[in-house]
Amino acid sequence: MAITKDTIRQIAGLAKIGLTDEEAERFARDLSKIDTFVGQVAKLETEGVAPATHSVQMKSVYRDDVMIPSLPREELLANAPEHDGSGFLTPKVLDEG
């Protein structure tokens, strides 16, 4: 299945990424190739095979409700592109709720 420029624009919109026309075209071309490659899997005979969502056969893997210390804030913020010592800063966003 070929991925169109429109699909690329829609996904870029959801991811809030701006693309030039050339970029959109290039991604459509590249992703179409990847899609074709991965699409080979669809040719396999899967009649009677239950859908698998996980690569391991485990279930109900839980932890107990126990509190453990969080990361010190200085460490937490250390790699942030921008912070004010107590929180991460981003360019001003409109409140979409």
Add this chain to the structure above:
Amino acid sequence: MAEANTAAAASEYKAVIGLEVHAELATDSKIYCGCSTTFGGEENSHVCPGCLGMPGTLPLLNRKAVEYCVKAGLALNCKINPFSRQDRKHYFYPDLPKGFQVSQLDLPVCQNGWLEIKSGDGVKRVGINRIHIEEDAGKLIHGAADTKIDCNRGATGLIEIVSEPDMSSPEDVYAYMEALREILLYTGVSNCKMEEGSLRCDINISIHKDGEPYGVRTEMKNLNSLSAAKAATAYEIKRQEKVLREGGVLFQATLRWDDDKGLNYVMRVKEHADEYYYFPEPDIMPIVVTPEEIRLIRDTLPEMPKARRERYRERYGLSEYDAGILTVNKALSDLFDQAAGAGAPAKTCANLIMGDVARLLGEKGLPPEQAPFDGSALAELANLVGEGAISSSAASKVTEMLFEPVYAGKSPKAIVEEMDLGQVSDESALREMCRQVVADNPKIAADYRGGKKQAISALVGQVMKASQGKANPGMVNRLLQELLQP
């Protein structure tokens, strides 16, 4: 409320309302990591690489979150799915550092339940479509130049309870939220502190004329009080009616309610269906709940508020109103159960709790769980009142003292003795007092004898005053009537 009912009845439109309620789970730690869920605290002080979704971290599901979801499901008459799964819901917004929210799409933990709510003079059953577990988002603080992200609340466990569109009025919405809140509190699944955002709802509303297809639906986001939910519903129904009556067209839209201004406005108009590119969360293994686990959780369910109210009416003869007030809070209701269960007069226990105890808790700013005495102290106090050993005003005073640290651990009997609050029921002493009061107030006595029967209350008041509030008012009343007989 009566007015709104009349207005709804007079409208040619019918409203169809469904709610999505988010309740923060009362776990100690977050849903996929061990960070604290305590409300508040310094910004970003309850955060780790796990809840930030840093590369290399793996989520590990909190067992308690699953148990609470099952518990809520059982309390809401749901079917518990033996096999369910978590999915990633993708969207990009700064309050969600991972770029996706871990939620559940097609295999939620609970499905197909119901909740009974008060509706008019009767009850109404509202269907529960599903209950699933998911994680909360962080908080954004909008500044003048930038936006700050506080992830303390991020990745706290939530359940989302999705109702069927079975409600039709603002009163239904209020009653549903009230009933749901009660059940979540009684089961201990959520602390339901709406002012802290731990219980909030989105309201879906459409209107249509009888016999016509359903109308265009709008969604109002994040209502965080019962009264706001009710007011917002009333407003939106009216707004949609007005648009249609004036020949306008409704758009499918997401709205925000402004509780201060009492109106809503459009956040976004939905042109396309939301696209979240859901897929199964590969890092969290499927959730399998066995019949044995369901049985164990069912055994922990407490008596629900509705059943309590019925028991209070039948066993203790309380009015529906009193039973309703008592069961609003589980701790107060437990206190009543302990006291009345110990054989103390039930109505007196109820009056003490709804009156002085509730008032004093309010004044001291104490949550009912922290009342400084237990049901046995309350039973003793109610018994003293019941036996006529103290008056009801003295009982008020004793209750006040029970809240004072200097009386901590003292029994009501000890307080009555120490403060000399015992009621005077000695008939000859009281008769003497009454005789004196009648002699001192010849005009009032004459009024009474002349037929103004209510004049007696002034005389009772005088005797109570003379006895410093300790006379048994019932006896005083009887003695005065005897003395004043023509």
